[in-house]
Amino acid sequence: MTEPIIIKTVGLKKQYQDVTALDGLNLSVPSGSIYGLLGRNGAGKTTAMKTLMGLVRPTAGTAQVFGLAADQSATSILIRQRTGFVSDERDLYESMTVADLIAFTAAFYPRWRADMAARYVRSFDLPQSRAVKALSRGARTKLALLLALCRGAELLILDEATSGLDPVAAEEVLQALISHVANEGTTVFFSSHQIAEVEQIADHVAIIDRGRAVLEGALDDLREAYRRVELVFEGDAPATQFHSPGVVRVERRGRALSVFASSGAEQIIEEARSLGPVSAETHHVTLKEVFLELISREG
């Protein structure tokens, strides 16, 4: 069963005067998925999201949302009618009150859900008559999220939705997202530094580094494919070259050999048997280990 692809970028490039923000980014976000974008600061996550929202024009390559071109003004408006966006700066109108901003935003979306907005105001505990500039960071983020969630959007693009939030507030945000996805079938495309939260809610991930995706796929597939093979030997570990294609990195330490593999762990074990190890074990790896391994390799 193949779901339609809701976001597709092919060879997306963005060159600023002296900075290459995107350098051939290829992403495919399936409809109905929760897609996590991981990467270091300045890796290109924000630029990618801004390109999809029509805030930034790509230098080369294509970006499509709902099959529509993101870099054409006319189609970009159609995309924005069906998409909710939260920028990493939580850029909102400082002098408007919470209630006014909600009413203002509602006017642009014929599918606005006033009942949902009222519910979120209550559950997020937002002070309706307070100006945006007087809101705490957590309240600001929740307000920005409310404005994105209540517009009847099919797609949510969230840039660092939980950054700067305390654990309780962050969990509230995740709960709201899950509830939304479960009940409305929305696709969520979000970026994060919190690998734990990506592991918790995402079913697809991409790791972006220096404007390119170094990894992309279903999270469960990655979990099943990536392994760490730990070998222990009688004497010093041999300095062998493993021929299996899935080997990412081999680390020798005294009598132990650690092989980080992106696939084919069994093959590696078979290959290792010929070296006569005392013990050979495979371990699951966390997304954090994959991330650190892939990112530091490029560096």
Add this chain to the structure above:
Amino acid sequence: MLFRPNPASGVPIYLQLIEQVKHAVETGALRPGEQLPGIRPLSEELVINPNTVAKAYRELEHEGIIELRQGAGAFVAAHAGALRQTEKLRGARTVVAAAVKQLRARGVTDQEIRRLYEAALAAIRGKDGSND
């Protein structure tokens, strides 16, 4: 709350859920015919992806552990306990086969293997005084 998957363990969450459901059936925490939490409420409660819960439930249905009734929800299958038992023994068989193979490879005779197993069981029985 019966289920507590660990997202950071590296094991896919849906596999953890499957295992936790099977374990619950085995220990009797879930009985045949009992209803499981719905996909949406469970995903909201655990704050995990609803697709993940759906995947786990589909797999459990495929294995015959649960039944998904249209409009009504997910229920533990009538023979779930028995199935789990069969699966348990099937798994156990594999473990024993592998151990036997390994021991034979070291040159241990069948007679000695049998004695090793019985000695091991006796030692455990002696330790906690229980019988299975």
Add this chain to the structure above:
Amino acid sequence: MLWYKAWLDTRWRFLIGLALIICTALGNALTYPTVQGILEEASRNGSPNGPLASEINLAVQLSSSFRGYVWDQVVHHNMYYLWTLFAVLLAADGALSQRTGALFTLSLPVSRRRLCAVRAAADLLELGLLALLPLLAVTLTAPAVGHSYALADALIHAIHMLIGGTFFYCLTLLLAAVFEDRWRPILLALALAIFSGVSTEFMPALAAFSPVGVMTGESYFHTGAPAWTGLLIWPAVAASLFFCAVRRIEDRDY
């Protein structure tokens, strides 16, 4: 809603500008009798000489009538500079660069073209009021000092100021779209406005190259005939500057 937002963003500038221009206009108009007295005294002491003599004589001559006085002091001096100042201030953030919430606005399902158009329309409405209301105030209060200022004069001078002044508004908008900082567009536009205003006083021949003549309704004041060519050319120039500004805003990265 975009109109409402435009109002929220500009109301303080509008209200302050309105208060300022009305006060200075009324300040001029209502002190006319005093000024008249001073001028009469001065003329008894003989005509002035020296480099600025012709300018001073001209000013004195104009001020001999209330209409002339209002045109010279209120329209030509106070209003030209103050009105243009506020036109520039309003246009300076029309390019969405310095405003908070720019990313939010741009992520709404509205074209940048429409955002610019609504904001410009709202600004021009406000600028129209900034031109008209002070002159209306003069018309209404002139009887209090025993003079009168024709309603027709107020209306026609206001129209001239607005139409000619679209040049400075659109120029600032384009500068704001090109330069991404807040101050350069304002300073450059104001510098040009001041230079135009001052230079046409000393070298009237230059009036043809700046909108000052149109904005102050010079030909209407002297001859009763509006400056038709100017009223067509300067807004046309302004419109092309506006389109350039919108194109630039459409292509920009935010």
